[in-house]
Amino acid sequence: MKDWMIAHKMHLVAAGLIALAGIYYVYFYNPVTIASPKIDGVENQLSSEAGKKEKDTKQPSEKIIVDVKGQVKHPGVYESSKGERVGDLITRAGGPTETADENKVNFAEHVQDEMVIYIPAKGEESSAVEAGTSNASATPGSTSSNQEKININKADASQLQTLPGIGSAKAAAIIAYRDKSGPFNTVEDLKNISGIGEKTFEKLKDLIAVH
CATH class of the missing domain: 1.10.150.320 (Photosystem II 12 kDa extrinsic protein)
Structure with missing residues (x-):
């Protein structure tokens, strides 16, 4: 056995060197693939947050609140929208009563926020709110300074x-x-x-x- 090892000494040394080289290559030179992180979820989240922020920054639609009084079937406070007219609000309040004096009301006037629509009775004298409409901004039909x-x-x-x-x-x-x-x-x-x-x-x- 000893004689065989001496005879094949060079082969054994060569084999050992090859084995060491293989181990060295595996541990030090074998490229490691690093998986890139998935960003689809992050992109979707950012897109969702951006859309939500855009919605939040939108101004809410302006509400118009109108007080309908006098000779209507269902007097009360009604929420209106831009473009509606006095006639629309009177209709929503059930329409004029049989005793309403419709000739003193401008049904075509556009409604405004805080407007008071007052429908007088036939033969009724004007009071603090002139027959028709009024609001804090003194629009057409609003109260006058010399009114009782x-x-x-x-x-x-x-x-x-x-x-x-x-x-x-x-x-x-x-x-x-x-x-x-x-x-x-x-x-x-x-x-x-x-x-x-x-x-x-x-x-x-x-x-x-x-x-």
Whole structure:
């Protein structure tokens, strides 16, 4: 055996060198493939977030709130949209009653936010809100400066409801306050009524009186 190893010494050395070279190649020179990360999910997420942000930045559509009073079948506060006219709101309120004086109302007028549409009865005299429409911006048909003011110490519920922003509930509250605490001393006392804040009072102060 010893003689065989001596005779084949060179072959054994060569084989060992080849084995070492193979091991060295495997561990140090074999290229490693690194998988690139998938970004499809990230791209989809970014796209989704961008779309959501765009939706969030869009301005909400402007709401138009109109108060329909007087001789209509279903008086109340209605939400309108740009382009609608007085006639459209009166129709949505059930239409005029049999006693309504339609000749005093401009059915073709465009509605505006905070507008009051008041339909008078036949033979009814004008009060704080002129027959037709009015709002805080004094559009055509709005109240005039020389118009008779509403005496909040004497007005009944129907008269109080002709005032902008005063519905049946607030009219009842005004009368209840009057009965409990006595007459209003100044128009500013109206702010003692629950639901009548500074903004509402600004619309009313030039339309009301206490004497």
